Amino acid sequence: xxxxxxxxxxxxxxxxxxxxxxxxMSTVFRLSFILxxxxxxxxxxxxxDKVIERFPYFRVNMHRGMFWYYFDYTEQKLMIEQEEYxxxxxxxxxxxxFPFRVVYYENxxxxxxxxxxxxxxxxxVFLKTLLCEYVEPDITKREVIEMVKNxxxxxxxxxxxxxxxxxxxxxxxxxxxxxxxxxLNLKRVPKGEYYAIKGILESEDIKKCxxxxxxxxxxxxxxxxxxxxxxxxxNGKKRKGRIVINTLVNLRRIFPSDTMxxxxxxxxxxxxxxxxxxxxxxxxxxxxxxMKLMINEKNFxxxxxxxxxxxxxxxxxxxxxxxxxxxMPVLYNVVGEAGYTTSFSSMGDIKFPNDVIDKIDHAEFxxxxxxxxxxxTGIIASNGKTTIIFGKLTKNTTLEMxxxxxxxxENIRVKIETNIQ
Amino acid sequence: MAYCPKCGVEVESNRNRxxxxxxxxxxxxxxxxxxxxxxxxxxxxxxxSFKKVRNRVYYSLxxxxxxxxxxxxxxxxKYETKIVNYFISSFVAAFFYITFCIGFFKFMVNLTGVTIxxxxxxxxxxxxxxxxxxxxxxxxxIIAVVFIDAVFAYKLYLMNKNKNRIIYIPxxxxxxxxFLSLGTDLVIQFAKNEELKITWSLFTSxxxxxxxxxxxxxxxxxxxxxxxxxxxxxHI
Numbered sequence: 221x222x223x224x225x226x227x228x229x230x231x232x233x234x235x236x237x238x239x240x241x242x243x244x245m246s247t248v249f250r251l252s253f254i255l256x257x258x259x260x261x262x263x264x265x266x267x268x269d270k271v272i273e274r275f276p277y278f279r280v281n282m283h284r285g286m287f288w289y290y291f292d293y294t295e296q297k298l299m300i301e302q303e304e305y306x307x308x309x310x311x312x313x314x315x316x317x318f319p320f321r322v323v324y325y326e327n328x329x330x331x332x333x334x335x336x337x338x339x340x341x342x343x344x345v346f347l348k349t350l351l352c353e354y355v356e357p358d359i360t361k362r363e364v365i366e367m368v369k370n371x372x373x374x375x376x377x378x379x380x381x382x383x384x385x386x387x388x389x390x391x392x393x394x395x396x397x398x399x400x401x402x403x404l405n406l407k408r409v410p411k412g413e414y415y416a417i418k419g420i421l422e423s424e425d426i427k428k429c430x431x432x433x434x435x436x437x438x439x440x441x442x443x444x445x446x447x448x449x450x451x452x453x454x455n456g457k458k459r460k461g462r463i464v465i466n467t468l469v470n471l472r473r474i475f476p477s478d479t480m481x482x483x484x485x486x487x488x489x490x491x492x493x494x495x496x497x498x499x500x501x502x503x504x505x506x507x508x509x510x511m512k513l514m515i516n517e518k519n520f521x522x523x524x525x526x527x528x529x530x531x532x533x534x535x536x537x538x539x540x541x542x543x544x545x546x547x548m549p550v551l552y553n554v555v556g557e558a559g560y561t562t563s564f565s566s567m568g569d570i571k572f573p574n575d576v577i578d579k580i581d582h583a584e585f586x587x588x589x590x591x592x593x594x595x596x597t598g599i600i601a602s603n604g605k606t607t608i609i610f611g612k613l614t615k616n617t618t619l620e621m622x623x624x625x626x627x628x629x630e631n632i633r634v635k636i637e638t639n640i641q
Numbered sequence: 642m643a644y645c646p647k648c649g650v651e652v653e654s655n656r657n658r659x660x661x662x663x664x665x666x667x668x669x670x671x672x673x674x675x676x677x678x679x680x681x682x683x684x685x686x687x688x689x690s691f692k693k694v695r696n697r698v699y700y701s702l703x704x705x706x707x708x709x710x711x712x713x714x715x716x717x718x719k720y721e722t723k724i725v726n727y728f729i730s731s732f733v734a735a736f737f738y739i740t741f742c743i744g745f746f747k748f749m750v751n752l753t754g755v756t757i758x759x760x761x762x763x764x765x766x767x768x769x770x771x772x773x774x775x776x777x778x779x780x781x782x783i784i785a786v787v788f789i790d791a792v793f794a795y796k797l798y799l800m801n802k803n804k805n806r807i808i809y810i811p812x813x814x815x816x817x818x819x820f821l822s823l824g825t826d827l828v829i830q831f832a833k834n835e836e837l838k839i840t841w842s843l844f845t846s847x848x849x850x851x852x853x854x855x856x857x858x859x860x861x862x863x864x865x866x867x868x869x870x871x872x873x874x875x876h877i
Contacts, residue, residue, distance in 0.1 A: 243687045309686040325681055408802075412687025417660060419650070553807055591806075621648060621661035628649040635651040638660040639680035 226293040228277070230336060232384035232527045233482040237336040238282065238289045238314065239548035244411045244613070246310040250586035251343050251567075252330030253351055253602070255579055259324040265300050267353040268322055272298055274371040275346055277380060277480055278337065281316050287541055291319075291337070300324060306414040306639070307586045308332060308611065322350070327581075329354070335482065335588065340567055341470055342480040345369060348572070355576045363573035378478035384524050387475050392525035398559025401464035401490070402453055404594050406614040414589045417620045418637045419608045420582060423569070423601050425632040435504050438566045439511065441599060441608070442467065443503045445564060446491050448622040453493060455618075460493040466560040466593070474517055485523045487514040488560060557592025567600040577603055587611040595619060615640055653679065699743050706736045726769045734762035748795060756788040778832040786824030790817055808860045812853050819849035 230238075237247045272279055279298075280291035298318050303325035311334050313319040320333040320343070329351060333343040349369045359372060369375075409415065423437075430440035442465065449463045471483045489510045491498060513519075530536060536544075567585050582605040585598035595612040610620045617640075624634050643652050643666050645659035655678070658665055710732050717725045741754035760781060767776040794817040801809040826842035839846075 243691070303681050304684050305686040306683040307680075310690075312690070410685070410687075412685035412691075413683075550807070558807075617661050617663075624650055624661060625648055633651070634649075636645075636648075636660050637653055637679045639683065640660060641682070 227283075227290050228280075228380070229290055229382070230288065231382045231479075231481040231483075232524075232531055233339075233484070234336045235288060235531065236548060236552065237334065239545045240552045241310075241334070241336075242549075243310045245589060245591050246308055247335045247588050248308045248311050248332050249335065249340065249343070249588045249598075250307045250330050250332045250584070251340065251347050251600075252328050252584045252586075253347065254581040254584065255327045255329060256581050257579065258327050259329055261300065261302075261324065264322075264324060264329070264350075264354055267350055267357065268298060268300055270357075270371055271346070271350045271353050274349065274369050274373075274375065275480070276375060278318075278320065278346065280319065280337070282313050282319055282336065284314070284541060287537060287539070287544075289314075289336070289541070294318075298322065303328070303330070306412070307416060308414050308588055309412070328584075330584075337482075338480055339470075339482045339484045340468075340565065340585065341367075341472060341484075342482070344567065344570065345480065348570070351580075352573065352576055355579050356573075361575070363575070365571060365573050367571075368573070375480075376478065379480045381477070381479050382481060383471065383475065383477040383479040383483040384528055386477070387521070388524050388528040389521050390529075392521045394526040394529075395519075395522040398464075398488070398556070399462065400558055401561045402461045402493075403558075403561060403592075404452075404614075404619070406594055406616045408594065408613050409615060413613070415612050415615060415640050416586055416638060417610045417612070417617060417640070418584065419620075419624050419627070420635040420637070421606045421608065421627065421632055423604050423606045426606055426627075429630050429632060433500070433504050435508055437601075437606070438599075439504060439507045441566075442489065442507050442564060443500060444623060444626045445562075445597065446489075446498075446503050446507075447500065447626060448619055449561060450491065450493055450498065451622050452619050462490050462492050462561075464488050464490040464560045466563040468563065468565040469515060469520070471520060474515070474520055485520045486563075487511070487519075553592055557590065560593055562593050563587065563590075563596045565596070565598050567598070570600060570602040572602070581605070582607055584609060589613050695743055699739065699745075702739050703736065706732050706739075710736075723769055727766065730762060730765040730769065734758055734765075749792075752788065752791055752795070756784060759784050779828065782828040782832075783825055786828060787821065790820045790824060793817075793820065808856060812856055815849050815853050815856075819846045819853075822846060822849075 241247050276293070277291075279294060281294045281296070282289050283292050294316075296316075296318070300322045301324075303323045307330075309332075311317065311319065311321065311332065313334050313336070319337040320331055323330045323332065329347070331343055331347045331350070333346075338346075345367050348367055349371065352368050353371060359370065364370075426437055426440070430437045433440055433443075435443070445465060446463065449465075453460070453463065465488070467487050467489060469485050469487060471477065471485050472479070475483075477483055487510070489507055491503065491506070565585070565587055567583075570583055572580065580603050583600045583602035584607050585600040586609055587596035587598040589611060590596060590613070594614050595610055598609045598611060600607055608623075610623075624636065627634055643654050643656065644650065645652055645662065645664055645666060647664045648659055648661050650659070650661065652659055652666060656666060657668065710729060713725055713729045713732065717729065737758040738755060741751040741758065744751070746754070763780045763784070764773075764776055767773045767780070794813050797816060798810070798813045801813070822842040822845040823839065826840055827837055830836065830838040830840060
């Protein structure tokens with residue numbers, strides 16, 4: 221969509237999402253900032269009108285091609301909406317709507333993006349830029365900081381690139397196939413509902429605690445999550461087996477990429493409860509070694525190879541979109557989600573210019589709802605507060621109870637908020 | 642600030658139960674605490690968008706059906722042929738089928754409605770045809786079999802709906818088909834020979850049950866004990 225061309229192809233990860241999207245499995249995630257003041261609707265709309273011009277790759281509608289979906293530029297104006305639905309709800313982006321929405325409620329500013337267009341990092345850059353523009357419209361007064369775009373400048377080539385294709389190495393082997401993992405078989409809520417249990421922690425407390433265990437915050441939280449899952453399955457009727465946490469990784473940290481499209485991979489640490497009991501030190505040791513082994517360029521080349529080469533297959537390419545829409549959801553369920561018990565996604569510590577940080581209380585990241593992994597976890601830190609959100613399609617809170625009680629046992633203060641009435 | 646004494650976590654001050662363990666939280670009436678709702682009372686997007694589309698489809702179909710019925714009734718006055726009567730009866734049945742299948746009511750109401758519609762529709766066909774014998778002998782009992790079978794399959798689906806859908810939906814469908822073939826066979830044999838006898842449905846049932854066992858066996862994996870016995874008894 222540069223020069224004369226006003227359309228662009230979906231990236232390799234994004235291609236799958238429109239085919240598996242349903243009203244229940246929206247493939248939409250939410251990133252939000254809780255401000256210290258009530259949002260001014262008019263000011264926010266003005267900021268959005270300016271910011272959207274800096275992100276032409278987001279100013280699009282999705283259309284159907286014969287074989288694939290594609291994004292086409294639109295002159296439509298994106299209007300901000302007051303929050304009225306559950307978070308991460310279905311976006312009718314295949315019907316001439318934007319593949320994302322900007323919503324606000326009291327002091328919450330949020331963006332909800334369909335995964336077909338970008339991942340958490342792309343959404344975060346957009347939201348940070350929007351927030352900075354909302355708080356301080358005068359760009360000359362603002363401190364320059366990473367992951368905030370200068371709206372006075374044009375976008376750069378790297379932001380458009382399909383990094384999966386760029387880093388694809390022909391002939392690279394595929395990763396091993398997923399084996400079936402234990403599943404959280406919980407009673408589902410009706411279609412169109414999505415619940416979240418949010419824990420707010422002091423980042424300093426959790427940092428000190430993870431230092432005590434000689435690991436990173438992510439590794440420590442992942443270990444506690446494993447412990448909670450082990451205890452959950454131990455108390456339930458479910459037999460023993462593999463507990464696998466699909467842990468998402470931002471590939472921009474491994475490959476040199478500035479893309480604003482999807483560019484993420486995942487690793488799948490697992491604990492097999494058939495092998496006996498595990499101590500916390502054992503779990504942390506395993507996670508540390510597993511991450512060292514798996515988070516590297518060569519390992520992710522395998523995942524990129526699988527994504528890109530299966531899509532380069534002439535039979536897949538020539539298959540009409542209608543058939544792709546029929547097969548993809550089944551494949552995704554069987555090959556994808558059945559191999560994981562739950563998922564864990566950490567956005568890291570979000571930095572802001574000094575004049576903006578004072579206006580923010582904390583950040584939130586709501587993972588997309590899913591049939592297969594009925595509970596998913598999203599973690600984000602900002603302004604000294606870490607937020608852990610369990611996004612779910614069930615009202616059962618046993619897993620969160622076990623997890624947050626473990627955090628409290630480490631003497632870390634937790635505040636719980638939820639949209640379960 | 643309100644705390645859950647069991648979990649030890651701080652909760653929103655407007656909560657009277659812990660969101661994690663549901664333990665009651667005493668109302669401390671702390672005037673300084675925030676009472677703002679963090680999330681709005683959310684609407685269900687599925688309900689609103691689905692209902693809009695459903696109503697549009699339903700009323701369009703109803704208008705078409707009733708227009709056709711009016712035209713056909715007019716034709717019936719003039720020509721009075723069997724074929725026009727068949728059409729009228731089919732379109733009236735179509736109206737009820739659509740009403741019950743489009744999801745206005747709960748599943749059991751819809752299923753009962755569809756069954757009664759089927760019974761009346763088939764009866765009207767037999768009356769138009771001047772042959773009501775097959776209706777009481779075959780049609781009505783088979784409709785009853787389908788109804789009982791569907792209720793059973795639905796209950797089975799409800800019991801397993803939180804399990805893996807890729808496995809349990811085909812299993813429930815196969816169970817439905819096995820019982821349907823058995824029931825239909827029994828009705829036909831009883832109507833023909835006045836005795837309850839299983840004939841062709843024996844093969845479909847064995848095939849269906851074997852497939853169910855294979856699917857469930859692969860999914861749950863055969864227990865170690867059975868594996869051991871099989872290996873011992875059938876080793877080559």
